Amino acid sequence: MTAPTRTTGTAFAGNTSAGTPGSSAELIRAEEPVLARNYHPLPVVIARAEDVWVEDVEGRRYLDMLAGYSALNFGHRHPALVEAAHRQLDQLTLTSRAFHHDRLAGFAAGLAELTGLDMVLPMNTGAEAVESGIKVARKWAYDVKGVPADRATIVVAADNFHGRTTTIVGFSDDETARTGFGPFTPGFRVVPYNDLAALEAAVDETTAAVLIEPIQGEAGVIIPDDGYLTGVRELTRRHGCLFIADEIQSGLGRTGSTLAVDHEAVVPDVVLLGKALGGGIVPVSAVVARREVLGVLHPGEHGSTFGGNPLAAAVGSAVVELLATGEFQRRATELGEVLRAGLAALVGEGVTGFRVRGLWAGVDIDPALGTGREISERLLDEGILVKDTHGSTIRLAPPLTITREVLESALKSLGKVLG
Missing domain, CATH: 3.40.640.10 (Type I PLP-dependent aspartate aminotransferase-like (Major domain))
Known part of the structure; x- marks a missing residue:
């Protein structure tokens, strides 16, 4: 994956021509006085999405590797x-x-x-x-x-x-x-x-x-x-x-x-x-x-x-x-092996351990490289959305519609962040 880039007008099927309500920074600041602070989200403001991709208000595109904690198993707007x-x-x-x-x-x-x-x-x-x-x-x-x-x-x-x-x-x-x-x-x-x-x-x-x-x-x-x-x-x-x-x-x-x-x-x-x-x-x-x-x-x-x-x-x-149909179960099984192989290659290269079942992984990062939050922020800069859990562990749970090529590219980006 490369750093977040602006998408073309054909990246999303939905209407992207509506007036921008404000920059990401402005919208994040606007939340502070009116929203209870029961979450600590990553600093990205998503405005549009399709399948495994989301786009922020500035038009930067990101790969969703969290899928709403599995709420988006079938991708955005299937x-x-x-x-x-x-x-x-x-x-x-x-x-x-x-x-x-x-x-x-x-x-x-x-x-x-x-x-x-x-x-x-x-x-x-x-x-x-x-x-x-x-x-x-x-x-x-x-x-x-x-x-x-x-x-x-x-x-x-x-x-x-x-x-x-x-x-x-x-x-x-x-x-x-x-x-x-x-x-x-x-x-x-x-x-x-x-x-x-x-x-x-x-x-x-x-x-x-x-x-x-x-x-x-x-x-x-x-x-x-x-x-x-x-x-x-x-x-x-x-x-x-x-x-x-x-x-x-x-x-x-x-x-x-x-x-x-x-x-x-x-x-x-x-x-x-x-x-x-x-x-x-x-x-x-x-x-x-x-x-x-x-x-x-x-x-x-x-x-x-x-x-x-x-x-x-x-x-x-x-x-x-x-x-x-069984299609999504099969995809999770097959792509889960790709996920497992990609993470296995990173053990000793910043990954200290991992657990995979289907398209779901917990990845333990060497604490010397940063907390789970810090790793998530670095991946955000590479155009990938993940979320940390305890300590230096991050979770990977992409939509089951992800392709092998996109998944392998995301794993390469993880290696880059850890390198």
Whole structure:
């Protein structure tokens, strides 16, 4: 990759002739007095995007190697997804769940079939899906398992990232996420990730569920040992509790399979989905589960005004149709090998270690070369957008539509930055 350059007028299909609202620097300064400072974004102001490319307000083009933390698995403005959204916008956008609408049944049926489960609870954001999964697990524990009222527990893994609500940060061990937001919801037990013995010791007759990420994304794309997910499935069956897989980042093609648990042919009781389910267009999330589990909910016990709205259902159905072809799973698998080979060549040349599953990588940079933030800023200067996580680790998660040539060029740019 070369440094960011201005694009020609044909670089993007959309209208690029609108008046510039201000320079990047001016727009960043304009945010400061009016936006809560809960993010520390890289200093780029994106105005247009198509497929794997984005363009800032000055017309400089960048390669998106983050893909919205997997929300943009199909790239920016995928034609099939944009068409589905436009078509639905001309018909119906919102009813609330006070009424039925004509897109919901097809969306739910398609998503259930794609995941090999029975029923769908549609929501909006990933955190909503996790919160909903927690509520459903507790209700199931009381109604089906027979746990005494208000005694249900859920076992989670250390270094997890499931969202930002007060309940969820309460069982996080990230002090930045936790400090200043207590008191926290009780009923959670934290055990080391990838440790079946610790998990076994934490599960008892009060356990409603084990909630884990099949691959821990925010922690640095941490991949468990082979057999860990199979062990979690066997353990939860034996103890009569639910296995809830948070596939919000890892699911929907990212790892080379529809779900990350598919790599071990594991079928959880509950799968939590989000991000890519909205196709990079609207927020869409879902709890997908066995009928016995979601069947514990009755009218009035849970809901969402926007959950499963017609626009979300139309886009979500189009996402399911794309994944049903298997094309994106195959691309992630094949290009994942390119990603692995490119990173392996950089070990000892600034990279101290890496983890790859499909088109998803956590890359540990020699701290002597800079923090993850500093490396991300240097890549920004080369026209590549990535994001750091803890310490000197960066994450790579390009859209699954990226070509081999563009991916290899991006890896060369990473080598240049580290050289």
